[in-house]
Amino acid sequence: MDLKLFNTMGRELQTFKPVQPNKVGIYACGPTVYNNAHVGNLRTFIMVDILRRVMELAGYEVKLVMNITDVGHLSSDADDGEDKMEASAREKKMTVWDIAEYYTKAFFDDTSSLNIIKPSVTCKATDHIDSMINLVKRLEEKGFTYEAGGNVYFDISKFPDYGKLAKLNLDDLQAGSRIVVDKYKKNPHDFVLWFTQSKYENHAMLWDSPWGKGYPGWHIECSAMSMEYLGDTFDIHCGGIDLIPVHHTNEIAQSEAATGVKWVNYWVHGEFLVTPKGKMSKSTGDFMTIKGLIEQGFDPLDYRYFCLTGHYSSQLQFSLDAMESAQNARKSLMQKIQTMREKTGGFPQGFNGDLSAHYNSFVENAMNNLNMPRCLGDMWNLIRDDSISDEEKLYTIKKMDAVFGLSLDKEPVKLDLDGEIQKLVDDRTTARKNKDWARADEIRDKLLDMGIVLEDTPQGVRWKKK
Numbered sequence: 001m002d003l004k005l006f007n008t009m010g011r012e013l014q015t016f017k018p019v020q021p022n023k024v025g026i027y028a029c030g031p032t033v034y035n036n037a038h039v040g041n042l043r044t045f046i047m048v049d050i051l052r053r054v055m056e057l058a059g060y061e062v063k064l065v066m067n068i069t070d071v072g073h074l075s076s077d078a079d080d081g082e083d084k085m086e087a088s089a090r091e092k093k094m095t096v097w098d099i100a101e102y103y104t105k106a107f108f109d110d111t112s113s114l115n116i117i118k119p120s121v122t123c124k125a126t127d128h129i130d131s132m133i134n135l136v137k138r139l140e141e142k143g144f145t146y147e148a149g150g151n152v153y154f155d156i157s158k159f160p161d162y163g164k165l166a167k168l169n170l171d172d173l174q175a176g177s178r179i180v181v182d183k184y185k186k187n188p189h190d191f192v193l194w195f196t197q198s199k200y201e202n203h204a205m206l207w208d209s210p211w212g213k214g215y216p217g218w219h220i221e222c223s224a225m226s227m228e229y230l231g232d233t234f235d236i237h238c239g240g241i242d243l244i245p246v247h248h249t250n251e252i253a254q255s256e257a258a259t260g261v262k263w264v265n266y267w268v269h270g271e272f273l274v275t276p277k278g279k280m281s282k283s284t285g286d287f288m289t290i291k292g293l294i295e296q297g298f299d300p301l302d303y304r305y306f307c308l309t310g311h312y313s314s315q316l317q318f319s320l321d322a323m324e325s326a327q328n329a330r331k332s333l334m335q336k337i338q339t340m341r342e343k344t345g346g347f348p349q350g351f352n353g354d355l356s357a358h359y360n361s362f363v364e365n366a367m368n369n370l371n372m373p374r375c376l377g378d379m380w381n382l383i384r385d386d387s388i389s390d391e392e393k394l395y396t397i398k399k400m401d402a403v404f405g406l407s408l409d410k411e412p413v414k415l416d417l418d419g420e421i422q423k424l425v426d427d428r429t430t431a432r433k434n435k436d437w438a439r440a441d442e443i444r445d446k447l448l449d450m451g452i453v454l455e456d457t458p459q460g461v462r463w464k465k466k
Contacts, residue, residue, distance in 0.1 A: 003058045003367045005236075006313055008244065008267035009165055013369060016266065018235055024060040025234035026052065027226040027264075028119070029243060032069040033103035037110055038287035039303060039318070040273035040280030044240045046304060047270040047312040047370075049116040051238065053403045054366050065229045066119040067222055070100035070126050071205045071215055089204070096204045100126070110290045113300035115405040123225045125216070129207045131224040132216040136193045136209075138258045145193060148184035152194040152211050156187055159253045165267060166245040191250050192217040219250040223263075227255065237264040241271055242279075270312045280318065288318070296320060301406055302327040308372040308404060330406070336383055337397065337408055340390040347409050351395040358382035359396050366403055375403065421452060425461060428454070 003016040018024050028048045031037055037045075048064070055062050089096045108118070125132075136152060139145050144158045156162040162170050182188070195203075196214035206213050226234065232255075239248060248267070255263040272279045280287045290300050306326035310316035341347065362378040365371040379400050382393055401408040428443040444454055454461055 001058075001363065001367050003054070004369055005266055005268055006369050008269050009264075014266065016235075018060065019231075019233060019265065022059065022061060024055050024062050024236065025230040026055075026062065026064045026236045026238060027222070027230060027234065028064065028066045028237075029222060029239040029247070030066040030068050030122070031103075031107050033100050033107060035103060036289045036291070037107050038280055038289055039293065040287060041240075042110060042114060042290070042303075043273045043307050043312075043316065044238070044270040045111055045116055046114060046307045047268075048238045049114075049405060050308075050312070050370055050372060050403065051236070051268060052117060053405065054370055057363070057366060057403055062120070063230065064119045065121040065123065065226060067225050068100075068104055068122060068124045069218065069221065070104070070124050071096075071221075100124075110300075113290055114304050115301065115407060117405075121229050123229065125221040125225075126205070128221065128225050128228065129216065131228050132220045133194075133207075133209050135220060135224045135227075135254070135258055136211075136216075139193065139254060142257065144254075144257045146186070147211065149182075150196040150212060151184065151192050151214075153185060153190045154193055154250070154254055154257075156189050156191075156253060159257050161256070162189075162253050163249055165252055166249050168245070168249065191219060191246075193220050193254070219247055220254060222247075223251050223255040223258075227259075227263075232259040232261055233263060233265070235264075236266045236268055238268045239270070241269045244269060271315045273318050274315050275318055293323065296323070298323055298327055299330075302330055305330045305406060308376055308406075311373055312370060333380075333383075333406075333408070337394070340394055344390045344394060347394045347398050348391050351392055353392075355396055355399075356382060356385070356388055356392065358385065358388075359399065362400055372404075375400070379404075421447065421450065425454070429461060 004013050005016050006012070007014045026048070028045070031041065048066075052062050052064055089099045092099065094102070104124075111118075136145070139154065140152070144154055145152050146155055147153070156170070160170065162168070194209055194211050194214055194216055196209075196212040203215060205215050207215060226237070237248070237251075252263055274280065290303070293300065293303055302323060303326070306318075306323055307316065309326065358378050358381050361381075362375050365374040365378060379397060382388065382396055385393075398409050424443050424447055428440050428447075431437075431439040431443065447454060
C-alpha cells in the first residue's frame, strides 16, 4: 500500500518515494531551549513521532534527526531583536550554557511523558559550529553572500527560486526593499549567516570565524546539521507551519545554493494549537505546559490522545473542557481494554488468521497522510464489534498502538478517588472480609447514589462512573 503525504512544496497529496530503498531520512526542527515547551509546541513533535511510527508501519528503516537550538535564535525571525537564550539567562540569573542544559532536559522529560520516541540523532547547534562555518564559506565561494556592518548576509537576489516553499514572489520582495529593518541589508528579506560582535557587543556565545569572532545565524544551523547527518538530498523535513515563510524558506535557499541540488523532497508541516485568543504562544502568555496539565489533573497521555483526535494539518482548539473529554475517552478505552484482559488473561503474543477489516482500514487511514482521527475511529469500531473475539481485539489494539503510542498494553494505573469515596471503598472491602454483607451492600448503595458503580473482580474492586 502506498504511503501518501501532503507536501507543502506544491500544496498537494503525493505518494512517498524514498531517496534510498526501504530507508527514510527525516529532519525535524527541534526546540529553542530557553524556556519550557508549551503544549502547542509539543503537538508538532507528536506529529513527527506519528510520522516516524507510520513510516515504520510501512516497513521503512527510519533515521530521524532533530536539532537543539541552543544559540542564535533571535526574538524576531527577521534577524532583529535579542537572542532568546541571552534574555532567558539574564531573567533567571543563570549562564546561557546552564539555561540550555536545563531546558533541554525539561524538553526531553516532556517528550518522554508523551511517549515520543527519541530521535535517532539529536544534534546541538553549539556542537556543530565548524559545520556551519564551512557551509557559509561554500556560499561565499559561490557568490551568494555579502559582508556589511561586520555580518555575513545571504543575498536572496542571487537565488531565483527564493520563496518557492511559501509561494513568495521575488520581484515583490525586491520591490518591498524600502521597508528597512537592518540598514546593512540590500533587501529586508536577506538574512544573516554569521553575526559578529559588531551587532551584539556583549554576546555570551562567541566563536572564531573567517569573518571575525561571532556566532551563527539561526537558519544556517539546520542546513548544516541536516546535510551532515542525512546528505545533500534527503526525504522529509518537518516543523510547524509558522516556520514556512522565513526559517524554512531561508534554509532551502542557502542549502540549494551551496549544493546545487534539490535539498528536501517532502515538507510536512503541523498546524497550530489554538485557544480562544488565537495561536498558543509564549510571547502572549497564553500557553499551557505539560506540568500545567498535570497540575490540572490530566495525564500527559490524555494530551496525546487529544492530539490524535485532530488531523495534524488542521488547527486544533485547545481548552480544559476539550482535555476533559479526551481524558474521559481515554479512561473509557483503558477500562474496556482492562475488561477484555481480565476475560482473556492478557494481551496475546500472536493471532492465527487474518485480522479484521477494521485493521485494514486503520492501515489505509494511517497511510493516507497520517489520518489519526479516522484511525481512532477504526479502533473504537473494532472494540464495539461483537463478531470479533476479545483475543483478536487485544492483539489488533496492540498493533494499532504501535502508531498511537498510548501505552494501551501497560498495566492500568488505579484511578484516584477523592478521600470520601476512597474511604467508602476501603470500608466496604473490610466489611466483605468480615462477612458483614449488610454493611457492604449499604456502602455499595451509597456509592451508587453518588454515581459510582463498583465491580468485584478476581483482581480486586473496579469502579466506573454511571
